[in-house]
Amino acid sequence: MLDIKFIRENLELVEKSTKEKGYKIDIKKLIQLDDVRKEILVEVEALRTRRNEVAAKMKGGKPEPALIEEGKQIKIELAKKEEELEKSEAEVKVMLKAVPNVISDDVPLGGEEASVEVKAWGEKKTSGVDHLDYAVSRDWVDFERGAKVAGAKFYYLKNELALLENALLQYGIAKVLEHGFTYMTVPDMVSSRVLEGCGFSPRTSEQSDEYFVEGEDLALSATAEMPLTGYHMDEILDEDKLPLFYAGYSVCFRKEAGTYGKYTRGLFRVHQFNKLEMYVFCLPEQSKEIHEKILAIEEEIWQGLGIPYRVINIAAGDLGAPAVKKYDMEYWSPVNQKYQEINSCSNCTDFQARALNVRVRRKDGKVEFVHTLNGTAISLARALVVMIENYATEGGKLKVPEVLKPYLNNKEEI
Numbered sequence: 001m002l003d004i005k006f007i008r009e010n011l012e013l014v015e016k017s018t019k020e021k022g023y024k025i026d027i028k029k030l031i032q033l034d035d036v037r038k039e040i041l042v043e044v045e046a047l048r049t050r051r052n053e054v055a056a057k058m059k060g061g062k063p064e065p066a067l068i069e070e071g072k073q074i075k076i077e078l079a080k081k082e083e084e085l086e087k088s089e090a091e092v093k094v095m096l097k098a099v100p101n102v103i104s105d106d107v108p109l110g111g112e113e114a115s116v117e118v119k120a121w122g123e124k125k126t127s128g129v130d131h132l133d134y135a136v137s138r139d140w141v142d143f144e145r146g147a148k149v150a151g152a153k154f155y156y157l158k159n160e161l162a163l164l165e166n167a168l169l170q171y172g173i174a175k176v177l178e179h180g181f182t183y184m185t186v187p188d189m190v191s192s193r194v195l196e197g198c199g200f201s202p203r204t205s206e207q208s209d210e211y212f213v214e215g216e217d218l219a220l221s222a223t224a225e226m227p228l229t230g231y232h233m234d235e236i237l238d239e240d241k242l243p244l245f246y247a248g249y250s251v252c253f254r255k256e257a258g259t260y261g262k263y264t265r266g267l268f269r270v271h272q273f274n275k276l277e278m279y280v281f282c283l284p285e286q287s288k289e290i291h292e293k294i295l296a297i298e299e300e301i302w303q304g305l306g307i308p309y310r311v312i313n314i315a316a317g318d319l320g321a322p323a324v325k326k327y328d329m330e331y332w333s334p335v336n337q338k339y340q341e342i343n344s345c346s347n348c349t350d351f352q353a354r355a356l357n358v359r360v361r362r363k364d365g366k367v368e369f370v371h372t373l374n375g376t377a378i379s380l381a382r383a384l385v386v387m388i389e390n391y392a393t394e395g396g397k398l399k400v401p402e403v404l405k406p407y408l409n410n411k412e413e414i
Helices: 004-009 011-020 027-058 065-098 131-137 143-150 159-178 192-197 225-232 284-304 351-356 380-391 402-407
Strands: 116-121 182-185 235-238 244-253 272-282 309-313 325-333 338-347 358-361 367-369 371-379
Touching (some): 004 027, 131 380, 159 371, 225 244, 284 309, 284 325, 284 371, 309 338, 351 358
Antiparallel strands (some): 244 272, 358 367
16 A cells, blocks of 8 residues: 555645546545544544653652542543544545555556557467367366366366476476576465455455455465565565565466456466466565566566567556556467467555565665565466467377476477
8 A cells, every 4th residue: 555645745646646547536535534533643642641641640649639530531531532543543544555556657548458569579370279179179178077066167177288287387487496586385365464465355345356265364365476475574674685586386266257358268267277476575776677577587488488479568547556567468369369468567666565564674774665576477277278279289289399398208299
């Protein structure tokens, strides 16, 4: 979330950015609520000071009845005002958490259609094999039994497709290790504090895409970004330890609410999938450069696999709350003859760190919030779609890209 002081000092900027992101939030009302909170806080602090003064006068002898009575009245009034303060602080916090991060100056304005292509790589193929028909015909995937066991859009991977998923994961891990990331497996559940601190919708929201555990303050993780963001929650990191590069492997669970009209066939959009996620904690002055580094790693992964793609600078209206800037990578689908999303990476500046209290102590002793960034190393269900569309042969086999051969017993085809 944003700092209320920053909002006060940059009211016009925050209002404009909030509007550009498509959020309907009355920022001036937030300031008014905070003014009320500050007034109550002044009254509470004055009462606490007077209470301490009265208590000091009562020491060392028998206090005057008037002093005792004053102490009682202060106690009653203070309890009332502290209750008002607690309510006021809660109102401010709820509204403050709803304010999105301010967009970067180089983010295109407008909705999804206003996003701008930054670069493109590779030669587009003119034909390909439908991944679902191909995988079903080879007994590589079973959505029917997945639905029987867990419901629609759950599935079993089998035989060579399950082995191909593992090969893609091993390739992704090797790549992030090359770039100095620490590999981690992470919890598949997070608390509401972590979920909301990352910028995802709470349990009470109709927009929530997460699965919540009934009777527990837990949600199934939608991405390793969630538990990785919480890894240093309530900690103060030393300046010379930053940046910290983590790569988290996790199962991801999503309801995929609000996907009407989007491409959903087969493995492209499912309720459960595996993903390797990059995550960085860094100094504020490092985050722009690291954002570009994460993007470069994503490009390196897909260039290694020989898959044509383009990079999109996401427009403000499609950006989401935590990010100041986001890149999407879209591969060229030879089946659908269009670009489709496979990766993304976002710079969230101090938005998540402020919500989860992740700070850095500078060498001069100053303490401030760190910046956080996230990016997809490889999302495995979609990666399988990409592999089948691009590498299925006319003979019914799937050609193995050179970079994956070491993880598939050096086979040329599977």
